Amino acid sequence: MSGNNHKIIFTGPVGAGKTTAISAISDIPVLKTDENAQDMTKKRKQTTTVAMDYGLLNLGDGERIHLYGTPGQERFDFMWEILTQGGLGLILLLDNSRPDPFKDMQFFVNSFSDFISDKKMVVGITHMENNPAPTIETYHHHLKKHDIKAPVLEVDARKKEDIETLLKVLLYSLDPWLGK
Ligand SMILES: Nc1nc2c(ncn2[C@@H]2O[C@H](COP(=O)(O)OP(=O)(O)OP(=O)(O)O)[C@@H](O)[C@H]2O)c(=O)[nH]1
Ligand SMILES: [Mg+2]
Structure with a gap:
């Protein structure tokens, strides 16, 4: 992607x-590709992404942020590389209620x-x-141990302002003009 996209x-x-x-x-x-979840996933929620999500955010002055979401399930990991092509930055969401969120973090950081x-x-x-x-401090500690520099924030994915803040932090680290 180029220009204002x-x-x-x-x-x-x-x-x-x-x-x-x-x-x-x-x-x-949002363009969603959610299907009814099966087996393990169904215990946590009814539907799961099988290909991708797509949304769009207009920042004004013609700047547009195209938002792509990957499937979380590893069996759809063939989509991960496709979806990252041309991307500027990554938002990694981790669920603190899962059995081992550090293992999740390590897995996605590796992938x-x-x-x-x-x-x-x-x-x-x-x-x-x-x-x-x-x-949050423990996450910082783990990332530092693996020599990865990334801000970590508590967010509720249902809250617009939380996700806006997360995105702003990412955009600011990419280009202070975009993060304004
Ligand atoms: N209590 C609570 N619920 C949350 C929070 N963030 C998200 N949720 C809920 O958690 C669920 C997340 O579901 P999805 O958005 O489908 O998750 P996903 O990451 O797209 O999952 P896959 O597509 O299956 O990989 C939804 O029911 C949200 O309402 C949070 O901070 N607290
Ligand atoms: Mg999903």
């Missing part, structure tokens, strides 16, 4: 809130390591209001 990718495990977050901030009805190595990433931790542990 920018592409941001949301990724993370099942139920972290990727589809919800894109829906919270998109200026257009997107090529992208992260020359692009920016921010991390949003969801479901914290009911699951205060692990803390």
Whole structure:
């Protein structure tokens, strides 16, 4: 993408809130590819993304942010590389209520390591209001241990202002003019 069009990718495990977050901030009805969830996923929620989400955010002055969400399930990981092409930055959402969110973080950081190595990433931790542990500081610690520089914020994917803040932090780290 070029000019005034920018592409941001949301990724993370099942139920972290990727589809919800894109829906919270998109200026257009989100293109979703949710299907009824089966087996393990169904225990957590009814539907799951099988290909991608797409939303659009107009920043004004003709600047447009194209928002792409990946499926969380590993069996759809063939979409991950396709969806990152031409992207400027990555928003990694992690669900603090999952059994081992650090393992999730490690898994996604590894899966997107090529992208992260020359692009920016921010991390949003969801479901914290009911699951205060692990803390944001512990996430910082883990990232530092792996020599990864990325801001970590508590967010609720259902709250527009939370996702706007997360996106702003990412855009600001990419280009202070975009993050204004
Ligand atoms: N309590 C709580 N619920 C949240 C929070 N963030 C998101 N949710 C809910 O968690 C669920 C997330 O579902 P999705 O948005 O479908 O998750 P996803 O990451 O797109 O999942 P897949 O497409 O299956 O990979 C929704 O029911 C949201 O309303 C949060 O911070 N707290
Ligand atoms: Mg989804």
